Amino acid sequence: MATKGMANKGPSYGMSRQVQDKIDSKYDPELEQILVEWISRQCGSGAGRPEAGKMGFQAWLKDGCVLSELINSLFPGDKPVKKIQSSSMAFKQMEQISQFLNAAEKYGVTKTDMFQTVDLWEGKDLAAVQRTLSALGSLAVTKDEGTYHGDPNWFFKKSQENKRDFSDDQLKAGKNVIGLQMGSNKGASQEGMSYGRPRQIM
Numbered sequence: 242m243a244t245k246g247m248a249n250k251g252p253s254y255g256m257s258r259q260v261q262d263k264i265d266s267k268y269d270p271e272l273e274q275i276l277v278e279w280i281s282r283q284c285g286s287g288a289g290r291p292e293a294g295k296m297g298f299q300a301w302l303k304d305g306c307v308l309s310e311l312i313n314s315l316f317p318g319d320k321p322v323k324k325i326q327s328s329s330m331a332f333k334q335m336e337q338i339s340q341f342l343n344a345a346e347k348y349g350v351t352k353t354d355m356f357q358t359v360d361l362w363e364g365k366d367l368a369a370v371q372r373t374l375s376a377l378g379s380l381a382v383t384k385d386e387g388t389y390h391g392d393p394n395w396f397f398k399k400s401q402e403n404k405r406d407f408s409d410d411q412l413k414a415g416k417n418v419i420g421l422q423m424g425s426n427k428g429a430s431q432e433g434m435s436y437g438r439p440r441q442i443m
Contacts, residue, residue, distance in 0.1 A: 321348075
């Protein structure tokens with residue numbers, strides 16, 4: 242039984258309406274097009290395509306199957322989501338989304354970039370879902386393991402560690418250098434400075 246929208250949640254009013262409007266305003270329709278194109282290329286024709294718009298995007302990803310296919314396609318060897326099974330039961334869909342989130346964290350997406358299951362399943366914050374998928378795309382481009390099937394210009398390449406090895410002599414020499422941002426305190430004194438009148442105690 243497929244329902245359009247969120248049948249279990251009534252309209253919000255007042256402050257909660259304002260908060261939801263602010264969250265909704267962060268959703269990016271252009272980013273949606275890029276993400277749909279990438280996910281379709283990454284997962285193949287079996288993933289299908291959603292109806293245009295936020296509700297179509299949510300409905301496409303809501304059961305967690307497309308997301309699980311996506312994350313599995315990025316792992317070169319052993320696939321992190323072992324069982325991908327479409328279900329009409331809410332708890333099964335949420336479980337599938339959770340498996341995707343765990344695998345995405347294992348892939349390297351930081352906790353701050355992660356959406357929560359209800360953000361997608363109840364449509365509470367689809368901009369957070371976009372943020373997670375963008376972070377995943379950026380990681381895939383950065384790792385360059387041959388598993389990314391999209392335009393590398395769709396996502397920013399993340400900065401990578403540039404480790405340097407210094408000898409003990411270089412480290413000791415560096416301790417003797419005073420950085421210019423520290424300035425100089427030669428000749429500094431408080432002579433001639435006044436701090437206002439002294440307090441009168443009566």
